[in-house]
Amino acid sequence: MNKKGVIISVIVVVIVAGIAASYSSSPSETVNLDMGRTHGTISTAMGSPILGDPSAAITIVEFGDYQCEQCYAWFHETKPAIVQDYIDTGKANLVFVDLAFLGRDSPKAAQASYCAEDQGMYWEYHDILYNLQESIDNGWANSERLKAFAFSLDLDMELFESCLDSEKYSKRVQYNIQQARKNGVNGTPGFFIVGPDGQQQISGAQPFSVFKQIMDSMT
């Protein structure tokens, strides 16, 4: 084989190897984001998957931080009743958008939730974070613990670790924080109840009665 033939062969091998490598990465790492997804004035394209019926008349957009104790309170005090009465019945759905600002571990925890989404376990991971929340930046949400949570959900650890360590979803979390600022959310948890005829903002971990009153007035 002449020298030219060797070079062409090498180039072909490299191209084939590149294509093979791109296809060999697991399809579970690919997330089909609907970049046009909006709810009211909020772009939720980079937020969580929708919890509940995507065609529900009402969408609750929650801006939260996994280290926020008020978000923890809302998760345990108010959310169960909303899920039971509105989400499970198809009247409403919920999207979580990160406003990860409270500590250095907050953005990392948010990124980890999307790494879990790669493997179809976003909401399970989200629930683990809010069930095991401790004090801000005391180490409960550092990289090692985030990986341990993934392990407890039986996720593919190689995929999860590569996703978390590479900060694959860093920009996604930053985009969500920008959405919060753009929509005037200045604390967590912050909510928008988006109905057929408009949207209503709720600030703080307010009780179920407030959400019920607003959502009932929209239907």
Added chain:
Amino acid sequence: MVQTIKLVYSNFKYVVLASTIFVSMMIGLLILSEYIFLEPYVVAHLPSGSELGFVLIVVLSALSALVLPMNIFRINILKISKQKMGGGVFGSIIGTVAGACSCGPVGFAVISTFGSVGATATAFLTNYEIPIRIIAIAILTVTYFTTVKSLKVECNLNSCP
């Protein structure tokens, strides 16, 4: 002790001042700590597990309302140096900032303005909200007793009205 309280609060002006401090401080702290919401509806909410925090806010407001007017009385009537008011003001401020800088608008503004330093400070104030409020109550309690003692001595010397 009762006589000293009677001495200060026999003047209606100080009763009004104490009531104003108590109501404004308690409502302010309950709003900041998200026990009361003003929008979209006025609603009070006490999540389970946060009862201690609520009680500490009430005690803190009551002690501040008791101690601050007594110190103002000393300054107005007995012409004592304003520096002697330090303990009461200090205790009230410490108690107020504890927990006020968490997830809410105050915390977000502080962190947005001061970056990582603000984040560290708010994290500290949030994580140690209950111990800081207890320390503030202790400071106010000590200030109360020292103020009562001082008033007794100063009134003997200056013959209070």
